[in-house]
Amino acid sequence: MKTMDLTELLKSNPYPGRGIVLGRSPDGEKAVIAYFIMGRSENSRNRVFVETPDGIRTQAFDPSKMTDPSLIIYNPVRVFGASTIVTNGDQTDTVREGLAAGKTFAQALHTRTFEPDGPNYTPRISGLVKHDGDYTLSILKSADGNPDSCRRYFFAYEKPLAGQGHFIHTYMGDGNPLPSFEGEPEQVAITAKNPQELADLIWASLNEENKVSLFVRYIDLMTGSWESVIINKHA
Numbered sequence: 001m002k003t004m005d006l007t008e009l010l011k012s013n014p015y016p017g018r019g020i021v022l023g024r025s026p027d028g029e030k031a032v033i034a035y036f037i038m039g040r041s042e043n044s045r046n047r048v049f050v051e052t053p054d055g056i057r058t059q060a061f062d063p064s065k066m067t068d069p070s071l072i073i074y075n076p077v078r079v080f081g082a083s084t085i086v087t088n089g090d091q092t093d094t095v096r097e098g099l100a101a102g103k104t105f106a107q108a109l110h111t112r113t114f115e116p117d118g119p120n121y122t123p124r125i126s127g128l129v130k131h132d133g134d135y136t137l138s139i140l141k142s143a144d145g146n147p148d149s150c151r152r153y154f155f156a157y158e159k160p161l162a163g164q165g166h167f168i169h170t171y172m173g174d175g176n177p178l179p180s181f182e183g184e185p186e187q188v189a190i191t192a193k194n195p196q197e198l199a200d201l202i203w204a205s206l207n208e209e210n211k212v213s214l215f216v217r218y219i220d221l222m223t224g225s226w227e228s229v230i231i232n233k234h235a
Contacts, residue, residue: 015174020088032219033077046065074092094109109140123142163190215228216228
């Protein structure tokens with residue numbers, strides 16, 4: 001599979017929607033996580049990421065303008081033990097509860113489907129990073145826009161290579177309805193040595209009108225300690 005430039009992928013797509021990047025730092029010593037959200041409606045754009053003890057949650061920037069919180073207020077990132085969960089919806093909590101009950105990542109996600117926001121039927125994208133840096137990405141999507149069928153895909157990456165990652169996002173681009181992501185997660189180069197550098201690269205590459213918030217975390221694989229960066233359009 002060809003390794004692509006993450007910034008070029010983002011610059012060429014005005015609306016990837018929500019995106020997850022998982023991978024390994026250039027020195028191979030840290031697990032890399034990035035998650036961003038975009039929005040076209042006022043309700044979707046009226047959000048910020050707020051740090052929590054183990055990750056982040058979304059929050060209304062202006063509570064008076066919030067109309068429907070059901071699909072836009074959730075915990076995108078949470079930690080369970082030595083693993084980190086990142087998703088584009090409240091299935092973060094589903095995965096965490098499943099792991100706590102002894103289920104696997106896939107078993108937990110088999111209790112969920114795509115989002116009920118027809119005609120888009122936005123895919124649920126999810127990732128799990130283990131203590132050793134191995135990671136899994138998943139997408140739950142409708143059958144080419146038909147809500148009568150759910151298609152579930154899981155992609156496991158063992159012993160990730162230094163300086164490499166994988167990128168999955170909800171949409172192939174803008175449109176009405178929005179076209180769901182297709183194929184395997186895109187293999188991308190991770191050249192940034194620290195989370196601030198990666199955050200700056202991603203943020204500068206996202207469509208200025210549609211970008212909302214970004215989270216980046218580097219986890220030291222030896223100690224388990226992490227360093228995180230949050231960028232919100234609404235500072």
